[in-house]
Amino acid sequence: MKSAVVVFPGTNRDKDMTRALEGASGQAPVLVWHKDTEIPKVDLIVLPGGFAHGDYLRAGAMAARSPVMREVVARAERGVPLLGVCNGFQALTEAGLLPGALLRNADLKFVCRTVTLRVENSQTLFTGRFEAGETFETPVAHMDGNYFIDTEGHKRLADNGQIAFRYAEGAAAGPANPNGALDDIAGVFNETKTVLGLMPHPEDATDPLHGGTDGRKLFDGIVEALS
Amino acid sequence: MKARVHVTLKPGVLDPQGKAIEHALDTLGFSGIQEARQGKLIELNLAESDPETARAQVEEMCRKLLANTVIENYAIELEA
Numbered sequence: 001m002k003s004a005v006v007v008f009p010g011t012n013r014d015k016d017m018t019r020a021l022e023g024a025s026g027q028a029p030v031l032v033w034h035k036d037t038e039i040p041k042v043d044l045i046v047l048p049g050g051f052a053h054g055d056y057l058r059a060g061a062m063a064a065r066s067p068v069m070r071e072v073v074a075r076a077e078r079g080v081p082l083l084g085v086c087n088g089f090q091a092l093t094e095a096g097l098l099p100g101a102l103l104r105n106a107d108l109k110f111v112c113r114t115v116t117l118r119v120e121n122s123q124t125l126f127t128g129r130f131e132a133g134e135t136f137e138t139p140v141a142h143m144d145g146n147y148f149i150d151t152e153g154h155k156r157l158a159d160n161g162q163i164a165f166r167y168a169e170g171a172a173a174g175p176a177n178p179n180g181a182l183d184d185i186a187g188v189f190n191e192t193k194t195v196l197g198l199m200p201h202p203e204d205a206t207d208p209l210h211g212g213t214d215g216r217k218l219f220d221g222i223v224e225a226l227s
Numbered sequence: 228m229k230a231r232v233h234v235t236l237k238p239g240v241l242d243p244q245g246k247a248i249e250h251a252l253d254t255l256g257f258s259g260i261q262e263a264r265q266g267k268l269i270e271l272n273l274a275e276s277d278p279e280t281a282r283a284q285v286e287e288m289c290r291k292l293l294a295n296t297v298i299e300n301y302a303i304e305l306e307a
Binding site for chain 1: 236243
């Protein structure tokens with residue numbers, strides 16, 4: 001599986017993402033700078049976490065208007081799989097590639113800890129290695145992870161199987177929902193399930209030194225689906 | 228021409244910063260605050276002098292960048 005990781009000024013999880021993708025696929029991803037207007041032919045494009053453009057104005061807002069995003073949107077429209085983690089998820093909602101928006105955490109605190117995620121839809125190219133309802137542990141680290149969508153949009157997400165992951169009770173200490181997200185939503189798909197955005201960092205649960213390797217299943221599943 | 232853009236969270240969207248302000252004012256003894264909402268103010272200095280054209284330009288800026296219309300409303304004020 002060939003992949004590309006987009007780097008914005010302020011991105012800081014590109015190396016973590018690169019390692020996770022390389023570990024799963026055996027191929028190092030291509031790094032693409034936000035000012036680039038071309039992206040090589042790849043099977044997967046990833047927007048990693050960080051604080052693109054300092055999160056000025058709104059988290060992910062400037063990133064969503066970066067030159068490279070024109071090509072990212074065009075590829076996504078042609079069905080090229082696209083993954084956005086944390087700041088990447090915020091950028092995908094800002095770019096209109098995923099529904100909803102990410103608001104400031106309900107308790108106004110930056111949250112950095114392990115959470116338990118429940119897989120809500122395992123019938124996608126991203127989640128094929130999981131069973132529906134399965135839970136796993138993965139870290140979160142964000143200030144604006146409070147997922148919001150209006151009532152109508154929420155119903156559409158639920159009816160169409162677009163809720164990817166929910167925060168759930170599990171082995172992780174602390175309240176299940178770390179940020180006040182509506183309906184405990186931690187990640188969503190677009191309508192065709194070719195775009196996934198999630199606040200937690202599965203790439204940071206792929207090495208025993210991370211304290212857990214639950215995130216590998218996501219990357220192994222993606223590689224299996226796209227190779 | 229100057230433009231002031233007020234960006235506010237839509238009614239019904241949780242505003243934790245507004246809530247924090249509400250609580251702090253209450254702690255200071257200002258009673259009777261039913262709700263506080265926080266927004267942002269963006270001031271623009273425009274070369275354009277025609278109000279209608281300027282408003283149209285700023286409208287487009289709001290839709291394309293300044294406001295996230297999923298969660299935010301915006302209001303534009305022009306000043307010659």
